Every structure is written in structure tokens, then in C-alpha cells.
Amino acid sequence: MNGIGAVLVMATVVYAVRLGGLLHAGRSLPAAWVRVLHLVPVATLTALVTISLAGRPEEAGLRLPAAVVAAVVAYRTGRAWLCIVAGMTSYWLLRLV
């Protein structure tokens, strides 16, 4: 499948998830399902971060510290752009060392 096809498939599933709740507001989900659905994004994001960082082991000494700096900035400020700038700046500075 080409890139446009992949985009359209993704668009369809994301829209279906968003629409599902709005259209079926009268239904109740079991509490266990609610807990899992609430936590799956957290777990999936963590898995993505882990695999992204572990995918380039030769650069672990640069990427891990940069990720730590970015995480601290995200925690302290909550500002997305500042987190990305801090992380990228740390990464580039470490490459110069």
C-alpha cells in the first residue's frame, strides 16, 4: 500500500474511535474496559518512546540524556515546543562534545 493509502486507513480508524463514543453515548462500558482504554495510550506511548530510543543503540549516549532533559522540561513546564527545543539542543550539544 502506498503512503496515501496508509494515511487514509489511519484517518478512518482514528475517526471511528472518536465517533464511537459520541454516537453511542447511551451505552455503558464495563469498568474494567474503561480502565484499560484509559491506560492503553499511556502504555503505547511508553512503548513507542522505548523502541525509538532503543532503535539506535550506537547513539544511546546522546539520545537518552536528551530524552531525560526533554521529559524534565515537559514535566516542569508542560510546554510542548520548549520540551522539543530543550531535547534537540541537548542532543546537538552532546554531539559536539
Next chain:
Amino acid sequence: MGAIDVMMTTATNGSSARRLFVWGFLALTPLWIGAVPTGLAYGLAAREAGLTLSETQLMSLAVFSASAQISAVSLIDERAPVVMLALTATALNAHLLLLGLTIGRTTRASRRLRLAAAFFLTDGAYGVALSAGRVTLPSLLGAGISMFVAWNIGTAIGATAGGALPNPRGLGIDVIAPLMFLVVLVPLVRTRAAVQAAVVAGVSALCLARVAPAGTAVVGAGLLGGIAGALVAGRGCADLATTIAGGKGEAG
């Protein structure tokens, strides 16, 4: 009269709906300062991963989900199949199903307005709409469209700039992807259940990545982490579950 006007007029009083829509759009504009640079970063990362200018922009126009789009860029870089991109996007947006249930219970609107509002449903738009005290679909739609505009402006700038860079991988532009995941992830890890979910997912991802492709490892670790976190869900998560499952609705 435009399509949005028609939808909102059928939902409630037309002028009131229009005011709510405009209010939602304007109330979200302070968040543009975050949305535009983040969209720009996505644009750069997507071009670095090999997406064309049109594919990069189309994804922001059609998918409109920062986490899903960045995960796709990251997984495309790992040559993951489309089904894994779709499953990961679904997992990353699972909480929007719950948000939709909550909003749907506390608002009355036409089916057409729900169809439109669903496309623009994001955490940021919901937060802004809720800041008025009660979520309405016109204000949610206005806030969502405001975010959509900012996100796509940022994408256009980043995708164009990314195409002009001579050697983006040499500059380490792909580091942007995990940083953007952290932007979304860090504010979510506030409860014991979330910490448990994150730890299990991180360890599972490392283990699964040794025996399976990246996309499979992400989806598998996401499910394992979500289930593990739910098993130890503390009081806060239990409250959320009770609220949504019981139909009381936190937005009301």
C-alpha cells in the same frame, strides 16, 4: 449559510451556537503557540522519514492526531506494515472513545453535528470547551477547528522546511519523534496505575522488539501495559471508571 451553520442551527438556537463556536475557536488560540511548533516538528520528522510533501500534509488534514501521526512516522521508518500503523493509532486514541462517551451523555445535538465534532475531537479542544463550565458541541467544534488550523499551518511550515534540508538524518531530526511522544506522555503519568502501565509497557517493548517487528512490539506492549495498569488501578482511575461507566459525565 455554510455547512457548519446548518449543522449548528439544527442542534440548538443558531445565533447561540454560532457564538459558542466562535468562542471555542478564539479560546483555543493561546494554544497555537504550542500547536504550531509541534506541527512543524511533525512536518520535519515526516519528511526525514521519507514521506512526500503531499503525504505529510494529507496526514495532518485527514488524521489530525499528533500522537498517531508521529507514531506512523516512527513506524514507517521501521518499515512497519499499514495494519500496525492503524492498530497503534487506535491504541493511542483509545481514551477519546471514553471522552466521546462522556461528551455524548452531557450534550444534545444532531447526528450531523456529532459527525463533524468527532473529527475535531482532541484533548486540547475538550479542555478548552470544558473551561466554559459545560461542554457544548458548537464550542468543542470551534476549539477543534482552531487546533486543526494551527496544526496544519505548523505541518506546512515543517514539511516545506524539511524538504529543503540537505541531510535531515545527519542532523538527527529523527530524534524529534521520541521527544514528541514524551510531550504527550509525561503529563499522563500522574497516577500509580499509569506508572505501572508505563513500566510494564517499556519492559515489554524491549523484550518484544527482540523477537518481533517494531509495530507488533508497540501494539503488544501497549496492550500488556494497559491491562497491567488497569489491574492495579488506584482510587483515581476507579473514580474515572465509575464516572463514565455510570453515566454521570464529568463534563456536566
